[in-house]
Amino acid sequence: MVEGRRERKKQLTRQALVDAAVRLFTERGFERTTVADIAEAADVSTRTFFLHFATKEDVLLADVTERVSGGAAAVLRDAASPAEALAAAADVMITDAWRGDLRTGAAGLRARLVVDNPAVRARLLQVGFAAQEGIAAALVAAFPDQLDEVDAAALVGALMGAVASAAVAALRRGDPPDAVRDAMRRAAALALAPGR
Amino acid sequence: MVEGRRERKKQLTRQALVDAAVRLFTERGFERTTVADIAEAADVSTRTFFLHFATKEDVLLADVTERVSGGAAAVLRDAASPAEALAAAADVMITDAWRGDLRTGAAGLRARLVVDNPAVRARLLQVGFAAQEGIAAALVAAFPDQLDEVDAAALVGALMGAVASAAVAALRRGDPPDAVRDAMRRAAALALAPGR
DNA sequence: TGCATTACTACATTGACTGTAGCAATATAG
DNA sequence: CTATATTGCTACAGTCAATGTAGTAATGCA
Numbered sequence: 001m002v003e004g005r006r007e008r009k010k011q012l013t014r015q016a017l018v019d020a021a022v023r024l025f026t027e028r029g030f031e032r033t034t035v036a037d038i039a040e041a042a043d044v045s046t047r048t049f050f051l052h053f054a055t056k057e058d059v060l061l062a063d064v065t066e067r068v069s070g071g072a073a074a075v076l077r078d079a080a081s082p083a084e085a086l087a088a089a090a091d092v093m094i095t096d097a098w099r100g101d102l103r104t105g106a107a108g109l110r111a112r113l114v115v116d117n118p119a120v121r122a123r124l125l126q127v128g129f130a131a132q133e134g135i136a137a138a139l140v141a142a143f144p145d146q147l148d149e150v151d152a153a154a155l156v157g158a159l160m161g162a163v164a165s166a167a168v169a170a171l172r173r174g175d176p177p178d179a180v181r182d183a184m185r186r187a188a189a190l191a192l193a194p195g196r
Numbered sequence: 197m198v199e200g201r202r203e204r205k206k207q208l209t210r211q212a213l214v215d216a217a218v219r220l221f222t223e224r225g226f227e228r229t230t231v232a233d234i235a236e237a238a239d240v241s242t243r244t245f246f247l248h249f250a251t252k253e254d255v256l257l258a259d260v261t262e263r264v265s266g267g268a269a270a271v272l273r274d275a276a277s278p279a280e281a282l283a284a285a286a287d288v289m290i291t292d293a294w295r296g297d298l299r300t301g302a303a304g305l306r307a308r309l310v311v312d313n314p315a316v317r318a319r320l321l322q323v324g325f326a327a328q329e330g331i332a333a334a335l336v337a338a339f340p341d342q343l344d345e346v347d348a349a350a351l352v353g354a355l356m357g358a359v360a361s362a363a364v365a366a367l368r369r370g371d372p373p374d375a376v377r378d379a380m381r382r383a384a385a386l387a388l389a390p391g392r
Numbered sequence: 393t394g395c396a397t398t399a400c401t402a403c404a405t406t407g408a409c410t411g412t413a414g415c416a417a418t419a420t421a422g
Numbered sequence: 423c424t425a426t427a428t429t430g431c432t433a434c435a436g437t438c439a440a441t442g443t444a445g446t447a448a449t450g451c452a
Binding site: 397406410417418420 | 424444452
């Protein structure tokens, strides 16, 4: 919190928007809540919403992006091999996936919406893919003599694809959070060193 | 072509929309072309566009979906093991990915847009994920005693994620079609039985 | 010939998102 | 402390994708 008053107020507005969105999405559902509703509930103009979030979906997903790509990139820096780097990155991502927003209840809401709202799922896939590209680039930078861009993309894509699909499948089945996390870990292991 | 006149005219309208879309997207770009423009060029009402395609992006992607999921599901029926089934499915998908629409030039346009238009890429990810879920379900149905839903999802997700990521990476690098297809095949092999 | 279906149309509406110009609080330099 | 630059926010107007509805006319079918 070394920032000035201006930045502090900005974060306050942002948080008010997230809180309002989580509350309204929970009460009425995602589709039946308009961005204007959220802005109104947060007592800011509709335009302000889009100064903080690029899309309606991002109010739920923005922090995920930051943590996932940030954490994964950090891990890549001190790994001995591509395989080790990816395993570590997977671990960080899976562990982080649930942290944060437990306070606001955003994590559960997000999980629910990703499973049964196409727009939210689509946006998550989109930001997930972007994160993949970043991780793949970092991987190439870290091991330039062992991987080219396409191989790195394939490796990261396999890992993320397996984890994401397993997570959605487990959630769709109604697994509790712990079981979902286990499923994600198993999927990561399977993608990195398949048993069959 | 056993269909009646009504169905034939319908397909004519659909094709006119696709042709107009491909032409306009090529001339002006995706964003600078409105659905109204496409409908106007195809000489139908704007509403008619959405009776044929759910979204603006789908005018480019609709047939991909049909062929990919249809072809893959067919392969799953007569395979001896999950691994074999997935390998065959990957082969069908990769081979099919380029067929069709060579006439209209839609394939090249699509590849270009998937790489550098976020909306098109997002929509392709979305329909790809839906196709994955269908394939995973078929896999579980075919080998119910060897896989549960989550394992199947992880396997299919790893395969599709690797192939998709490698394809985009190769396209982004500027690889010619043949090289892209090779990259996809290599990614599939790597996802199914990684060398490292 | 009558009836049902359906592809298409015109029209109205919603809602996400963008561009622009201005205001007022905050930061910064002299 | 004052002048100036920055910037978070607002109001307002506009674009455009997407949906709902009711009607028409061609087609399919009895």
